[in-house]
Each structure stands twice: as C-alpha cells, then as structure tokens.
Amino acid sequence: MKLTDLNRYRRIGASSTLLEIGPHRVLIDAGMDPKEIGYAAIPDYSLIGDAPLDLILLTHCHLDHLGSLPMIVRDHPEATVACSRPSHFLAARMLRNSYNVMRRQKEELAITEYPLYTKADIQKLDEIMLPVPFGQMKKFGSEGQDLEVTFFPAGHVAGAAGIRLVYKHRKIFITGDVLFTDQRTLPGADFPEEDFDTIILETTRGRTDRTPETSRETETARFLKTIRNTLQHGGSVLIPTFALGRMQEVLTLLRDAQRDGDIPESPVICSGLGLDLVDYFDAIARKTGAVRFHRSVLKELGVRTINRYPQPGRNVPEKGIYLLSSGMLVEHTPSYIAASCMLEHPENAVCFVGYCDPETPGGKLLASHHDDSFLFETLDYSCKIRAAIEQFDLSGHADRDELLNFALSRNPRAVVLAHGDPEAREWFDDAFAEHAPNIKVTDPIPSEQYQV
Structure with a gap:
C-alpha cells in the first residue's frame, strides 16, 4: 500500500x-x-x-x-x-x-x-x-x-x-x-x-496524560459541582461547546443532573449551529438507532434561545446556564460574544468541556490567569479576568x-x-x-x- x-x-x-x-x-x-x-x-x-x-x-x-x-x-x-x-x-x-x-x-x-x-x-x-x-x-x-x-x-x-x-x-x-x-x-x-x-x-x-484518579465520572462530578456552586452564588455559567455532538451530549447531561438534583433548576440558554443539530440527532435516533437522543430534552430543560447580547462588559441580564457554540470561543461566535459580557464579573464561571487549540481565544483564555487582561480582538474590547475559568476532561x-x-x-x-x-x-x-x-x-x- x-x-x-x-x-x-x-x-x-x-x-x-x-x-x-x-x-x-x-x-x-x-x-x-x-x-x-x-x-x-x-x-x-x-x-x-x-x-x-x-x-x-x-x-x-x-x-x-x-x-x-x-x-x-x-x-x-x-x-x-x-x-x-x-x-x-x-x-x-x-x-x-x-x-x-x-x-x-x-x-x-x-x-x-x-x-x-x-x-x-x-x-x-x-x-x-x-x-x-x-x-x-x-x-x-x-x-x-x-x-x-x-x-x-x-x-x-x-x-x-x-x-x-x-x-x-x-x-x-x-x-x-x-x-x-x-x-x-x-x-x-x-x-x-x-x-x-x-x-x-x-x-x-x-x-x-490522564491520572489514575481522573475519569470521565470524576470530571463529570467536578463539572456539575462547578455549575451548582456558581448558580447558588448568583452567577451564570458559560459552557462553550462544539456544535456537533458536544452540545447534544451536554444538554442530556444537564437534563439528567436536574432530574437527579445534582444542579438546581435554572434557565438554559442555547444558540448556534448545535441547537439546530438537535433535530438531526433526533432523526438519527429514530431512523438508525445510532444515538440515544430525543429533542424532548429541550422541553424538559426549558431551553431558550438568545439573539441579542448586551454590550461587552455588561453582564448577561438573565442568570443561568449559557450553552453556546463554539467550543474554542472562536471569533464571531455566540460563546465568544457571551464571554465578553461575562468574563469581568467574579460570580460567573466559564467551563470548557473539550479540547482548545492554544492559538484560539479559548486556548488563550485557559493559558491566562485571574486578573490578567484579556483582549477580544474582533470586538475591540479588553477586560480583567474575574470569572472562574475551568476546563474539564470530557473529551x-x-x-x-x-x-x-x-x-x-x-x-x-x-x-x-x-x-x-x-x-x-x-x-x-x-x-x-x-x-x-x-x-x-x-x-x-x-x-x-x-x-x-
């Protein structure tokens, strides 16, 4: 060959x-x-x-x-x-x-x-x-x-x-x-x-290298704990997600966590291609059985969409969980815009649930430290990093x-x-x-x- x-x-x-x-x-x-x-x-x-x-x-x-x-x-x-x-x-x-x-x-x-x-x-x-x-x-x-x-x-x-x-x-x-x-x-x-x-x-x-004490189960528990603590202290959670697969997976995880009482009921706001792909996953589940997913998860979570965001620096007006494309905070995407609103406010958290290329805005944010200045280049906006920034190994x-x-x-x-x-x-x-x-x-x- x-x-x-x-x-x-x-x-x-x-x-x-x-x-x-x-x-x-x-x-x-x-x-x-x-x-x-x-x-x-x-x-x-x-x-x-x-x-x-x-x-x-x-x-x-x-x-x-x-x-x-x-x-x-x-x-x-x-x-x-x-x-x-x-x-x-x-x-x-x-x-x-x-x-x-x-x-x-x-x-x-x-x-x-x-x-x-x-x-x-x-x-x-x-x-x-x-x-x-x-x-x-x-x-x-x-x-x-x-x-x-x-x-x-x-x-x-x-x-x-x-x-x-x-x-x-x-x-x-x-x-x-x-x-x-x-x-x-x-x-x-x-x-x-x-x-x-x-x-x-x-x-x-x-x-x-994944350490012996780290597993998908322990990372999921840590992820839910961060969401729970952030919501209980009056903050909002931004979860940047890849549209194909990751958003549908996290939606299901949040639904299960609310059912089990692992996180409090809270508004779930979605936007981007991943939300549109929910219907495709539903069709794949019904016609091929290759996935375990039903679009009823949106109704169970009370998912709402967002089309307009405040100006950079002004916190999101509704406290809740923001599950938005893209997973690496790529410029011009909903997660990038939402991060510019949430990053300066210490009660909030940004939770990455997948790989971030070091050269993307998400990768650069993960490499930064608390109180560093972070530049949103395409928005011509810079702010101090005051929100909690976490990454979870749910690859x-x-x-x-x-x-x-x-x-x-x-x-x-x-x-x-x-x-x-x-x-x-x-x-x-x-x-x-x-x-x-x-x-x-x-x-x-x-x-x-x-x-x-």
Whole structure:
C-alpha cells in the first residue's frame, strides 16, 4: 500500500489521506483546517494528480474531516463517496454552515476565493453520497480486484466510523477519531476483534496524560459541582461547546443532573449551529438507532434561545446556564460574544468541556490567569479576568493508553500515526518502540509518499 498525507501541516487540521491499494485509489476524508484561511485551509489535492479517484471514504462530519469534500467531489466526479448512515444525515447541514461562514469571512476579511464551493456543490454531494450501515461490508471494483469496505462505530460523535479495508486478504484499519467510553448520547467504539496488517491510528491525545484518579465520572462530578456552586452564588455559567455532538451530549447531561438534583433548576440558554443539530440527532435516533437522543430534552430543560447580547462588559441580564457554540470561543461566535459580557464579573464561571487549540481565544483564555487582561480582538474590547475559568476532561477522543492498547491487541505489522500534533505523535512513536519494537511505525511527512 502507498500512502500520502495530503494535510499541508503536520498537525490536527485538514485531514485527508490518499491510499493506493492494488489498482484502487482511495481518499480518506477531505477536511478543512480551522487555523488557516482560503486555499491554505484545504489539503494539497494537487498530489492526487490526473489519475482518477475510485473511492472517497468519510470517517465523520467534523469540518476538519469533511470541510473540503464538495471541492474534491467537484474535481473528481468519477469517485464513489461513502459514509455511515448517520453521517449522511449530517454532512450537508454541516457544510451549509461552513458555506455561510465563508460568505461572511469573504466580506469581513476580504478573502477573495471564498466561498470555496457553492450550495449547488453541497446539494450534488448530498445526492451522490452512499450511506452504508455499520457492520455491512461493501465491495468496490471488479471481481478478483475487489476492495472490501466496512464501517464500524467509533464513538466520538454521531456517525463517526472506523473503517476496515480488505484487499487480497490484507486488512487495513483506519480508526478515524475514536472514543471507546460510552457517552450519554452515544455508545463507545465497537471495533472488530481481529488482527490487522496495518492500522492508521489517530493520536489526538498523545501528549495528554490522564491520572489514575481522573475519569470521565470524576470530571463529570467536578463539572456539575462547578455549575451548582456558581448558580447558588448568583452567577451564570458559560459552557462553550462544539456544535456537533458536544452540545447534544451536554444538554442530556444537564437534563439528567436536574432530574437527579445534582444542579438546581435554572434557565438554559442555547444558540448556534448545535441547537439546530438537535433535530438531526433526533432523526438519527429514530431512523438508525445510532444515538440515544430525543429533542424532548429541550422541553424538559426549558431551553431558550438568545439573539441579542448586551454590550461587552455588561453582564448577561438573565442568570443561568449559557450553552453556546463554539467550543474554542472562536471569533464571531455566540460563546465568544457571551464571554465578553461575562468574563469581568467574579460570580460567573466559564467551563470548557473539550479540547482548545492554544492559538484560539479559548486556548488563550485557559493559558491566562485571574486578573490578567484579556483582549477580544474582533470586538475591540479588553477586560480583567474575574470569572472562574475551568476546563474539564470530557473529551470525545480516546486516551493515549487506550489507543496504544487497541493497536497492540490487533498485532499489526505496521502502524501509521495520524491526526495529532508533533508532540502527540512522538509519544506514540516512543511507546511503540518500547512495547513492540517489531512494529513498523510511520509518522508521515505531509506530501511525501510512503510504502507501508
């Protein structure tokens, strides 16, 4: 098998990998890098060359895996595009939101090439995508040269899939983004218990060590305690959340916590794409059973929306829980605007429940200290950090030891490191060298081709 990482940067970003397996040319994901703008944000598709693509496989619908898919489909209409059934529900909606963001950025930042695709491109993609049920093998190619493809639930987020490829008895497994632990809305990964020749392994949490006394349960309890204490002392809680998966998970967690008396009843205010995706999760639950979610959670919590915010520095007028996109306080999003209102008031709390890139406003806030000045650049507003700032390890990604143990248990000849920053990949490289030096480990440099 030949492998080329099309991501321009050796980090989490525009995930896209070209595999050449026998006569088959297969693209895994077609993402967009949230740190970059314009064509710099997409994979280097020039490396695909003039030869046709046979197959495009989507692991899940976060934009770092999905965001440039309409472009590659437009340029390679000959390719079959396959994904899990839940991902088929979500893909077009996520891409329409990305299109709208690019339209806004075109005006605000004068990015002439935006939007990189049209609504017609999204519609065309939605029409040709092939949804494949989990666990159902599909064959692609001609007899004697078949490539067998099977999607398996990967946890992480609705529709996320690990993918098994089989060609002439050689088995390749792509983990995609994976979480082995059950969430309230989604079971953990259910990967096949068999040996693989090659594993392409996500490494997101490679530099994050979870202490023995820290678990999802203890972090959830600490999170609810912070909410409870903040509300009881007259403050409001801002929970920046990723729209896809995390908002629906936290809504369910808050509903359960109110039922059990772990937090007091309080107004729950939501806004952003995540609230719209509630209906999609409800449909996925009813039609596929792949998630455990019902939109009645909104009624049970009495969720309200917010369309107008006070001026930066003026506290939110209604005390409560503000569950808002985006999870990293990205500029122009509801959570970014709400933070500018809440940060200066000591009774409030900002609770991060997922990963924050250090270069985003959320990452910068987490690296700051109490009473530091914090600048909201796009609002031209600076204030002292007086609210409590907390981060809780409720990640949608598996711990590094879980990923290592999964890979070792499948006895691969080769492992390819993917979807991680250099420090994360380095930990896995060292760990495999220690525990299984016979395994060939490849940490691909972008744009270089490897024989695996």
